Amino acid sequence: MKPLVSICIPNYNGEKYIRHAIESALAQTYRRTEIIVVDNASTDGSWNIIKSFRRIKKFRHKANMGYDRNLNACIELAKGKYVKVLHSDDLLEKDAVKMQVEAMESAPTAGFVYSPVKLIDENGDFIGNFSAGDAALVVPGKQKLAELLNGNHIMFPSVMIRAECLRKVGLFDGEIPYCNDWDMWLRISMKYDVAYISSVSASYRVYSQSGGTVRYETSDISGFQMYRCLTKTLSAISDESILKNGRRYYKNLAMEQISRGLSLIKTGRKSHGRRYVLAASSIHDGFLFRLSVYAIYLLTYAGMSGIILRLGKIK
Template structure:
C-alpha cells in the first residue's frame, strides 16, 4: 500500500458537551492524518452542536451533520455508515465522551497490512473515570479461534477501537435493538464467517459513566442477549456445555430483583 489510505472515523453524539471537545481532539491529534471525521449530532439539547460546528470550521476533515429529529443510536449509527466515502479503507466508531490514544489508527493500519485475511481488528480497553483516571483494563480474546469459541459465552469484541474494513459498512445495525447493538452485529458477522482479532494493548479509553446507563437497562440487556444467543447456540458448530450453561443462567437472571442481577452479572463476566 504505497499511498496512505483514507480512514473513516464515525462519531454519534447526544448531549455530551462536557466531554465532546476532548473526544474530538483525541482524533485530530492522531499520528495518522489521512482520515475523514464524520459526526452526527442526534438533536442534542445542550451546547454539543455549537461545539461540533466550531471544530468543523477549523478542520476540513470534519463533516458535521445533525438529525432533524432524535433518531436514537441504531438509526444514527446506520446513517453514519451510509456517509462513509467510497475511497475509505477502514472505519471505526468513536464515543463522543471517550478518548483515543494518539497512535491507534497507525497501529491498526499496520495490522491490516500484515494480516490481509482479517476483516476487523479490535483491542483491549481501559475503563477510566470522568477525569480519565484509570480504573481497570479489560482484555479480550486475541485470536480469531478464541473469539469464535467464546462469542456465545460473552461478548469477545469491544466496539471501542474496533476497526472494520470498509466493505462491512453494508452490514447495518439491527434497529430493533436499543441495547446490545454491538453484540448483535458481532454475532451476525462471526456467523457469516468474517474474521476478527484483538490486540492485547489498549488504545481506547472508555468513560465509566456509561455503566450507569447499562445498569438502568440491565434487564433489557439480558433479554436481548438471550434473544441474540438463541439464534446460534443450538447450531452444532457452536454448541458447548459452557455456552449452554451461561445461556440458561442469563435466562434465570431476567427474573430476580435488579440488585441481585447486578451482583451476579458482574461476578460472572
Template structure:
C-alpha cells in the same frame, strides 16, 4: 502504496462535558487519510454548539444531525451510509482515542489476511475526570484471535470502542440492526460467523465509565436492552453449527437467566429459559429452581445486590 481511507464515526448524545477531549483525540491521530463524521443524536445539552464550533475550525469534519433522537444503532447507520472509508471506527464522544490508534490498527489489518474483518485492542478505563481505573486486559483475560464465533457467544471479552471494522463486513450485515437498543453483541455474533478477528495487544483507547454509559443500563429498568439480548440470542441459536458453539450459547443463556431473574425481569427470564429449553439440554437443578421461582415471581434481587456490593463495593 496509498494509505486506505479510514472513517471515524463520532456518535454524540449529551456528551458536552467530554466532547472537546474526544474530538481533539480524533484530530490528533498520526494517521492522516481520515474521514471524520460527527453524528449528533439530537443532544439536549450544549453538544451541538460545540460540534459546530469544531466544524468551523476544522472543515474536514462532516457534521450530521439526526433530526430527532434515534438511538445509537440508527445514528451510527446514518454516519456509516454517508461514509466512504475502507475501514470504520464507531467512536462514542465520551471516549478518547490515543494518537497512534488508527495507524496501529491499519498496520495490523495489513499484516493479516483479507478474511479478517475486525481488529480490536486493549483499553484504558477512565472515570468522569479522565483518571485511570483499570485496563480491559486486567479484567477480561485471554483475548482470542482468528475464529472467535464460539467465544463471542459464550462470554464478553471485546472492549467495543477499540474495534476497527472492515467496511465489507458492515456492508454484508447491512450495518447495525436498528431494531436493537445496543449494537455490539449482535455485531459480534453476526460478523464472527463469517469473519476472523485480530487482537492487537496494545492500549489504543480510553473508555469512559460513568452513570449514563449505555453499558451501565443492561439490567436496569430499561427492558429494551434485555429484549435486544433475547433477540441476539435467538439469532445465535439459528447460527450455531457445532457442539462447542451450542455449549457456548448454553453458557450465555444461563448467565442471562441468572441476571434477568435476579433483577426481577420475570417475563424476560421466561424467554431466556424457553431458548435454553429449545436447545434440548438438561438445564440442571439451579435453572429448574429458577424456573419455579420465576413462575411464582418470587423476588430475590437482594442476592444480586449483595453479590455486587461484595465484589465491586457498590
C-alpha cells in the same frame, strides 16, 4: 497510498465530553482519516462545540432518530476502507488508528481488529485496564464465534472494522440496542477471522450508578435483548461444537438476571428487581429452571430475597 480510515462519532447531548472525543480523533498519528460527527438533534450545547471544529465533517438531524439510526447514519457517510466508531464520551490513543491499520493490512482475512482499553470514570480518572490477552494474533472466525457465545469481551471503542464487512453483514441492529455491538461481532465472526493487538487503543468511560449520562437504561429489557441476539445467532449456526457454547450461555444469562434482580430487591427497588427475576424465565426454557424462577419470584414477596441470595445455584 495509505488506506482511508473513517472515524465515526455519533453524538446526542454529549456537551461534557464531545470536545475531548473529537480532539483525540484529530490527534491521530495516522493522518489519512476522515472524521464524521453526526448529531442526533441534541438539546444541550454540544452542536455548538461540534461546529467549532473545521477539520471534521459534521451533520445534524432535525429530529431525534434514536441511537441506532444515528449510529448507522454516521457509518453510511463513511468513505474509508476501514471504519472506527468513537462514542462521544470515549477517547482514542494517539497511535490507535496507526496500530490497527497495520494489523488489518497484514491480516486480509480479518473482518475487524480489537484491543485492550483503559477504563476511565466520569472525570477522566483511570480505573483500570480491560484486556483480552497479551499477545497479538489473528483468531479464526469459528474460534472467535465460539468465544463470543460465552459473552461479549470486546469493547466498542477498541474496534476497527473493514468496511466491506459492513456491506456484507449489514449495519447495527436497531431492535437490540443494548447489545448491538455483541451482535455485530458475532455476525462478522461467522464470515471472517478476527485480529487482536495487545496495545491499548482507547479509553472507555464507565459511569457510576448514582449519576452521569448513560448510553442505555440497563433493565430487564437488556437481558431479553441479549436472549434475542443469542437466539438469532444460534439459528444461523449448524456446528454442534459451537452451538454448545451458546446453549450454555442461555442459563448463564438467566442466572445473571436473577442475581441482578435479587440485589435490586435487597436495596429496596422491589418492582424493578422482580421484573429481572421474571425475565430469567423467558431466557432459559428448561421446565425445572422455570419452576425454580417462579418459586424465587413468589418468595420475594415474603421478604426472603436475602435467604435466596445465599442459596447458591439453581438447577
